[in-house]
Amino acid sequence: MSAVLWQLLQIVLVVAVSPLITGWVRLVKSRLNGRTGASPFQPYRDIYRLLQKEAVVAHSASWVFRAAPYVTFGSVWLAACIVPAFTTNLFLAQAADLIALVALLGVARFWTALAGMDIGTSFGGLGASREMMIASLAEPAMLMVTFSLSLISGTTAPAQIIAFILSGGVGIEVSLGLALAALVMVAIAENGRIPIDNPATHLELTMVHEAMVLEYSGRHLALMEGAGMVRLTLFMALIGGLFAPWGMAQAGDGVLAVLVGLGAFLAKCFILATALGVFETSIAKMRVFRYADFLGGALLLGLLATIFLYVSEAV
Amino acid sequence: MGAQISYDIAHLIGATVLMAGFQLLYQRRLFAVLNTFAFQALALAAAAAWQANIQHAPHLYVTAGIALVFKAIIVPIALHWLVEQLGIHKNVETAMSIGWTMMAGVALVALSILLVLPVTAGAAALTRESLALAMSVVLLGLLMMITRRNAVTQVVGFMALENGLILAAVSAKGMPLVVEISVAFSVLVAMTLFGIFFFRIRERFDTLELADLETHRGDRQ
Numbered sequence: 001m002s003a004v005l006w007q008l009l010q011i012v013l014v015v016a017v018s019p020l021i022t023g024w025v026r027l028v029k030s031r032l033n034g035r036t037g038a039s040p041f042q043p044y045r046d047i048y049r050l051l052q053k054e055a056v057v058a059h060s061a062s063w064v065f066r067a068a069p070y071v072t073f074g075s076v077w078l079a080a081c082i083v084p085a086f087t088t089n090l091f092l093a094q095a096a097d098l099i100a101l102v103a104l105l106g107v108a109r110f111w112t113a114l115a116g117m118d119i120g121t122s123f124g125g126l127g128a129s130r131e132m133m134i135a136s137l138a139e140p141a142m143l144m145v146t147f148s149l150s151l152i153s154g155t156t157a158p159a160q161i162i163a164f165i166l167s168g169g170v171g172i173e174v175s176l177g178l179a180l181a182a183l184v185m186v187a188i189a190e191n192g193r194i195p196i197d198n199p200a201t202h203l204e205l206t207m208v209h210e211a212m213v214l215e216y217s218g219r220h221l222a223l224m225e226g227a228g229m230v231r232l233t234l235f236m237a238l239i240g241g242l243f244a245p246w247g248m249a250q251a252g253d254g255v256l257a258v259l260v261g262l263g264a265f266l267a268k269c270f271i272l273a274t275a276l277g278v279f280e281t282s283i284a285k286m287r288v289f290r291y292a293d294f295l296g297g298a299l300l301l302g303l304l305a306t307i308f309l310y311v312s313e314a315v
Numbered sequence: 316m317g318a319q320i321s322y323d324i325a326h327l328i329g330a331t332v333l334m335a336g337f338q339l340l341y342q343r344r345l346f347a348v349l350n351t352f353a354f355q356a357l358a359l360a361a362a363a364a365w366q367a368n369i370q371h372a373p374h375l376y377v378t379a380g381i382a383l384v385f386k387a388i389i390v391p392i393a394l395h396w397l398v399e400q401l402g403i404h405k406n407v408e409t410a411m412s413i414g415w416t417m418m419a420g421v422a423l424v425a426l427s428i429l430l431v432l433p434v435t436a437g438a439a440a441l442t443r444e445s446l447a448l449a450m451s452v453v454l455l456g457l458l459m460m461i462t463r464r465n466a467v468t469q470v471v472g473f474m475a476l477e478n479g480l481i482l483a484a485v486s487a488k489g490m491p492l493v494v495e496i497s498v499a500f501s502v503l504v505a506m507t508l509f510g511i512f513f514f515r516i517r518e519r520f521d522t523l524e525l526a527d528l529e530t531h532r533g534d535r536q
Contacts (some may be wrong), residue, residue: 172323174330174444181334293413297341300421307421308330311428311447 003251006258007081007091014080014237017266018229019043021236021273026200028277043229047222055218058119068115069216069223072108076227079104080234084159084241086261087249093159098146101158101238102139105190108227109135116212123204127211130288134196134208137295138189144302145179145186149242151309152176158238162245178305180243185298187235189291191228194280196291199228206285233269240268321369325486328362329448332482333424336455339475340416345398345467349391352471356386359478366485375485382481385501386474390508398467416462423454445486452479466511474504 023040030037057065082096082104096104113131116124150156152175153164189196197208204211213224241248247264249257286294335355342348360383367375411419427450435443456476460469477500 172320172327174326174448177327177330178334293341293417296414296417297337300337300417303421304424307425307428308444308447311431311444 003089003091003093006087006089010085010087010090011077011081013085013262014230014233015077015226017269018226018233019047021233021269022229024270024273025232025277025280028274029281032277032281043225047226050217050222050225051219053218055216055220057220058215061119061215064111065115065118065215066220068111068118069220069227071111072115073223073227073230075104075108075111076230076234079108080230080237082158083234083237084162084248085237086265087253087258088159088162089249089251089253090159093157097156098149098158098161099143099156102142102146105231106135106139108231112209112212112224112227115216119215121215123207123211123214127208127214130208131212134189134291134295137292138186138298141182141295141298141302142186142190144299144306145183148175148179148302148305148309151306158241162241162248163250165242166245166248166250173309175305175308176243178301178308180239182298182301182305183239183242185294185301187239189295189298191232191235193276195283195286195294198285236269236272237265240265240272244268321365325362325365325369326444326448328358328365329445329482329486331358332362332478333448333451333455336452336459336475336479337417337420339459339471340420340455340462341413343413345465346395348468348471349394349398352475353387353391355475355478356382356390359482360387362482363485378481378485381501382478386478390474390504393508394467394471411462416458419462420455420458423458424451427451427454442487446483449479449483449486452476452482455479470504470508470511473507477504 020040020043023038023043026042027037027040079101081090081092082101084090084093109131113128116128116131118124146156149161152173153161155161155164188194192199192209198206199209201207202210209228213221216224247260249261332355335351335358338351339348339355342351360379363375363379363382367373367379424447428447431443431447431450435446453476456472456474456479459472459475463469463472480500
């Protein structure tokens, strides 16, 4: 019964805190650039404003364009519900594993790319083709990380991996370090952060994600932006949960442990968001043709993580 | 459990050295290569110091000190200065594309593991992991020497290779001549460095003169 309760809490939590995390990243970046920056609560106001506005749809748009925001947001939201944020005792944790997570994110990306091409503007098509290129490079790397983690813990379900790591079944492994590096690189690419894509740009030549959602307005745009924010929170929960699971509540723990888990989750998000802001400020965007090198590097790191498992006999 | 954790940390530092080796293959700009090399030497110094700590072998602190002062500070600064003096263009030309080089690097890591596994069949998993890491760093250094055509990056590749040797030496327990070996190698590296650069400077001036002549001839036509 408590599993259902905590699952409901997680469903609300990921949507509730994700604008704050995005807002915090923006604030950190503004401060580092010497600007005052907007309040970290600004994304809430933006989304509220967008929800009030009328959604304008192009004449050439088909039903795909209208459906895409709902499908995208829905699948990202569902993916975020699978990843244990503050407790492993989740109702949906048994229903899906990390491979299903990759698939759900793939569905979201597929629909966003379809919507980008649907209206027939050149920017949408350009953004969609680039997004698909990034996806084809990032997904194998993500799956490789999944494989190395599941070889260590004997399962692909995130809740059980976290429980295994928390139980002290695994020490400080070289493979874990390599997998962490690979996952961080994948997360940067999946969220369209700076070396791959600039989330704040509207320059035609460089935008990827922004190019696909250029034609959206009103509630559709709110959902698309919300999906991006939830995806960022999802990856923070994933990285914080898999590689720093301390403080997370487990099955059988009381309300107090769950409160500790909530606090730990928010603290981890805060640290990761600050680190992301610092990282994005200190690095320049990459040329499109170098994506393959960057994400190929992530794939190779994942591969190395798997190889080293066999050396250290952790399998 | 305490010994286990200290070995795990040693391996983690070794893996950092290996990652720096991959980073060296990935970097294209000369200054970035030098900075990455300095980072690798820093990680090597940390690895040696950590081994000195867990093996209770004070002479390894000397190895760590040599790595820190000589390789992480003096050599990168000297190379920075040389690159600026020579006015070498900032882009590193590679014989293969970065992607293929990285893939070859992973293949080399797999190769070193395949080599280490049968050789150390009787040894503990800990020794195997250290040896596999060190061997991979050596092979990546070799790969860097093969794939780069610039003298500076080739020297960096050679010194990365040597980092791998020192990593192997400090990881094996009871290696008596580590300090001497590392000093000898450092001298060798310095010799190679200056030898290549004297040759390189002369060669540079020649090519510069030739280029001048050719542009003059082009102007007249």
